[in-house]
Amino acid sequence: PARDDGDAVVIERRPQKTAPPQMYQVVMLNDDYTPMEFVVVVIQEFFNKDRETATQIMLKIHLDGRGVCGVYSRDMAATKVNQVMEAAHQAGHPLQCVSEPVE
Numbered sequence: 001p002a003r004d005d006g007d008a009v010v011i012e013r014r015p016q017k018t019a020p021p022q023m024y025q026v027v028m029l030n031d032d033y034t035p036m037e038f039v040v041v042v043i044q045e046f047f048n049k050d051r052e053t054a055t056q057i058m059l060k061i062h063l064d065g066r067g068v069c070g071v072y073s074r075d076m077a078a079t080k081v082n083q084v085m086e087a088a089h090q091a092g093h094p095l096q097c098v099s100e101p102v103e
């Protein structure tokens, strides 16, 4: 912002130089042992999906080997991964989940 010597106020906009923050997708991986029902409940609970959507995501993972459960900031994605891994470990299931940068 700068004021000239008249009475007009000149507002200069600086070029925008901060890129939007990198987003991270939380990807769940298939395995042969974790029960489908457990995966559906985990997706509902931690990724705020309804049962229908959670079931579709689970089946996609089961068929394709992996599937995206949600997209978050780096910190929130790491938190989601920890929550899923902790719940799976507690229940004695080998369910794995990772976060990776989008694009």
Ligand code: TYC
Residues within 6 Å of the ligand: 028, 029, 030, 031, 032, 033, 034, 035, 036, 039, 058, 059, 061, 062, 095
């Ligand atoms: N493949 C598992 C089964 O047949 C189900 C499953 C789905 C496991 C998704 C993990 O991320 C997963 N019981």
